[in-house]
Amino acid sequence: GxxxxxxxxxxxxxxxxxxxxxxxxxxxxxxxxxxxxxxxxxxxxxxxxxxxxxxxxxxxxQPNSIDPAKIKAALETTTFGETIIFEETLASTQPVAHQLAQEGAKVGTVVICEEQTLGRGRMQRPWQSQKGKGIWMSVILRPDVPPYEAPQFTLVAAVAIAKGIEDVAGIRPQIKWPNDLLIDGFKITGILTELQADPDRVNALIMGIGINVNHTMDDFPEEIHGIATSLKLQTGREIDRAVLIARILYYLEYYSNQYVKEGFLPIKKEWESYSCTIGQTIKVTTLTEVFYGKAVAITNDGVLKVQLPDGETKSVYSADIELKKD
Ligand code: BTX
The missing domain is CATH 1.10.10.10 (Winged helix-like DNA-binding domain superfamily/Winged helix DNA-binding domain)
Structure with missing residues (x-):
C-alpha cells in the first residue's frame, strides 16, 4: 500500500x-x-x-477524504502526523487523544474523525462537527515547558492554523484572542487546549482543532447561522481537507519547536499580524466578571492587556471576548 x-x-x-x-x-x-x-x-x-x-x-x-494514507502522502513534517488514528465517528476526538497521551503516545500523534457526535468547545459548550465537512482533530504535543506556559500554545496553534489556511485556501483568517479564527467576522476555527501536567512539568498538551471547511450554510444547524462560516462559503471552492491537515501539521510542528527553542516572541509577531483583537473595543467575560475596554496588546506571555474607560489596565489570562462592531 x-x-x-x-x-x-x-x-x-x-x-x-x-x-x-x-x-x-x-x-x-x-x-x-x-x-x-x-x-x-x-x-x-x-x-x-x-x-x-x-x-x-x-x-x-482527488477524493475529498481524510484517509490517513492520503494525509501522509501530503505531509512534510519530521514527526507530526506519523501516527494518525482515524475513525469515521467519535463522540469527540479529545478523550481519545487524552487516553493515548496517558498511554505514552508520541508527540505529533493525531486523532481525527469524519464526524463528532459530542464535539465540545471550552466550558463544555457544544462544537458542531458535521460529517465529512470539516477537520475535527486532536494533536498531542509534548513541549518541554512549565504548565503556566501552556495557554500560549493556543496562540501558537492559532498562528499555525492561520498559516495553513492561508497557504491552502488562499484566504487570510483573523485571530480573535485567544482561540478563534474568523473570516469576515464569522467563526471558521475553534481551538481547545487541554493539559496533562505535574505541578512543574507539562506531560502532554491535547490540542483540539475544529475547522469548518466544506460546509454550505444548510450544513450548519440553525443556532450557529450568523456565527459560523466555512472555507468553501468564503472562497467559493471545495478545499482538500487532507492537504490542509498536512499543512497545518507542518506549521504546528514548526512553531511549537520554535517556541521551545526561541520562546514566544517570534510567534507573537506572527500572531499580531493576524490579530483582529488589538486596538478594538471589546466585551470581556471571565468566570467572575464582565467588563468593557480597549484591547491594547498581548504581552510576551500571551496575556491580553485591556484598558478600562477609567484608564486602568487589566491583564486577562482567560476569557471570552466579543468584538464590539460600531
Ligand atoms: P468555544 O467555547 O470558544 O466555542 C464554542 C461556541 O462556538 C459554541 O457555543 C457555539 O456558539 C459556536 N460553535 C459551535 N460549533 C461551531 C462551529 N462548527 N463553527 C463555528 N462556531 C461554532 C471552541 O470553543 C473550541 C472548539 C474545539 C473543537 C475541536 S474539534 C476537535 C476537538 N474535539 C472536540 O470535541 N473539540 C475539539
Whole structure:
C-alpha cells in the first residue's frame, strides 16, 4: 500500500505536469505494469488521472477524504502526523487523544474523525462537527515547558492554523484572542487546549482543532447561522481537507519547536499580524466578571492587556471576548 501513496505524492507534486510511467517505475524500482496497477487502485479510491500518450499521468482530481494514507502522502513534517488514528465517528476526538497521551503516545500523534457526535468547545459548550465537512482533530504535543506556559500554545496553534489556511485556501483568517479564527467576522476555527501536567512539568498538551471547511450554510444547524462560516462559503471552492491537515501539521510542528527553542516572541509577531483583537473595543467575560475596554496588546506571555474607560489596565489570562462592531 505504501508505494501507492508514494506514487500519489509524486503525482501531487508534479501537477499540472505529467509524470511518465517509466519515470515512476525507475523511481520506485517497480515495473510499469505495477505502476499501472497502483494507478488503477487510486482510481478506485476516487482519484482521477489524465493519461497523455508518451508523457504519462496527470492527477486531475482527488477524493475529498481524510484517509490517513492520503494525509501522509501530503505531509512534510519530521514527526507530526506519523501516527494518525482515524475513525469515521467519535463522540469527540479529545478523550481519545487524552487516553493515548496517558498511554505514552508520541508527540505529533493525531486523532481525527469524519464526524463528532459530542464535539465540545471550552466550558463544555457544544462544537458542531458535521460529517465529512470539516477537520475535527486532536494533536498531542509534548513541549518541554512549565504548565503556566501552556495557554500560549493556543496562540501558537492559532498562528499555525492561520498559516495553513492561508497557504491552502488562499484566504487570510483573523485571530480573535485567544482561540478563534474568523473570516469576515464569522467563526471558521475553534481551538481547545487541554493539559496533562505535574505541578512543574507539562506531560502532554491535547490540542483540539475544529475547522469548518466544506460546509454550505444548510450544513450548519440553525443556532450557529450568523456565527459560523466555512472555507468553501468564503472562497467559493471545495478545499482538500487532507492537504490542509498536512499543512497545518507542518506549521504546528514548526512553531511549537520554535517556541521551545526561541520562546514566544517570534510567534507573537506572527500572531499580531493576524490579530483582529488589538486596538478594538471589546466585551470581556471571565468566570467572575464582565467588563468593557480597549484591547491594547498581548504581552510576551500571551496575556491580553485591556484598558478600562477609567484608564486602568487589566491583564486577562482567560476569557471570552466579543468584538464590539460600531
Ligand atoms: P468555544 O467555547 O470558544 O466555542 C464554542 C461556541 O462556538 C459554541 O457555543 C457555539 O456558539 C459556536 N460553535 C459551535 N460549533 C461551531 C462551529 N462548527 N463553527 C463555528 N462556531 C461554532 C471552541 O470553543 C473550541 C472548539 C474545539 C473543537 C475541536 S474539534 C476537535 C476537538 N474535539 C472536540 O470535541 N473539540 C475539539
Amino acid at each position: 505504501s508505494y501507492k501513496y508514494k506514487i500519489l505524492k509524486k503525482l501531487q507534486q508534479s501537477t499540472p505536469s505529467p509524470v511518465s510511467g517509466q519515470q515512476l517505475a525507475d523511481d520506485f524500482g517497480l515495473s510499469r505494469t505495477a505502476i499501472w496497477k497502483y494507478i488503477k487502485q487510486l482510481e478506485e479510491e476516487g482519484y482521477t488521472f489524465e493519461t497523455i500518450r508518451k508523457k504519462g499521468y496527470i492527477l486531475t482530481s
